[in-house]
Amino acid sequence: MGRQPCCDKLGVKRGPWTAEEDKKLIGFLLTHGHCCWRAVPKLAGLLRCGKSCRLRWTNYLRPDLKRGLLTDAEEQLVIDLHARLGNKWSKIAAKLPGRTDNEIKNHWNTHIKKKLIKMGIDPVTHQPLNKKASPTTSRSTATTESKSDNQKSTSHSDEGRTGSSQNHSSPPDQASSKTCHDQLASSLWEDDLPIVDDSWLLQPSEEDYSSLMGPSPWDGNCEWLLEFDHDLGLGDSGVFH
Numbered sequence: 001m002g003r004q005p006c007c008d009k010l011g012v013k014r015g016p017w018t019a020e021e022d023k024k025l026i027g028f029l030l031t032h033g034h035c036c037w038r039a040v041p042k043l044a045g046l047l048r049c050g051k052s053c054r055l056r057w058t059n060y061l062r063p064d065l066k067r068g069l070l071t072d073a074e075e076q077l078v079i080d081l082h083a084r085l086g087n088k089w090s091k092i093a094a095k096l097p098g099r100t101d102n103e104i105k106n107h108w109n110t111h112i113k114k115k116l117i118k119m120g121i122d123p124v125t126h127q128p129l130n131k132k133a134s135p136t137t138s139r140s141t142a143t144t145e146s147k148s149d150n151q152k153s154t155s156h157s158d159e160g161r162t163g164s165s166q167n168h169s170s171p172p173d174q175a176s177s178k179t180c181h182d183q184l185a186s187s188l189w190e191d192d193l194p195i196v197d198d199s200w201l202l203q204p205s206e207e208d209y210s211s212l213m214g215p216s217p218w219d220g221n222c223e224w225l226l227e228f229d230h231d232l233g234l235g236d237s238g239v240f241h
Helices: 019-032 040-044 050-061 072-085 089-094 101-118 134-188 206-213 222-232
Strands: none
Touching: 019 040, 019 050, 040 050, 072 089, 072 101, 089 101
16 A cells, blocks of 8 residues: 555645745744644644645755855765765755755756766766776676686696597507517518528439339339230230330
8 A cells, every 4th residue: 555645635725835824834833843744734724735844844944944055065075975875865964954855956966966077077986987887898808808718728628638648548559669660670680581491492303202202012013914914915915015
């Protein structure tokens, strides 16, 4: 639920305050003091709402109210408080006696804000205007630098891993290849060649054949064959001659 209105808005006067209405409100508050602002219009005999009476008293009619523009000291105090509190005008006005939050806000927008811009100061952040975009650029450069550093470190780590794996695997391969090379070179450059048995290249003699083949089965047995030939009458035919 929203906040209840201060009055029924029926028969309530609107627009600028008259001098007679100001006298009634000042007399009532100086005599009876502050009370509930919703009850002030009826007690003071005014056809106004409670909010209108409060704003009229706070911003124009109270006795301790200062008139005129803010002094240099007050402006500097407003700048310092705005740098810490921002646009909390009621809290800023509480630090400046006799000044209202509405008055300070209007003076800020019409005078102090333009003065800070001419001085090269951002009225929102109270930082130099040429350094306004520096945080964003610095963050972007920092992120790009961190990304590049991460990529470099990743590449270096990958190179280190591949190099270490090559170093671990290369010694056995190099040793085996070196051994094979040494053996081949030693076999090619040997001075004492192996002795080859060339006896098998010579043409064998009859004695060698006889020693290899042994005695012939026909040696010493030809006599009975001749006698058999003579008995059969084949001697003239010359079959065995």
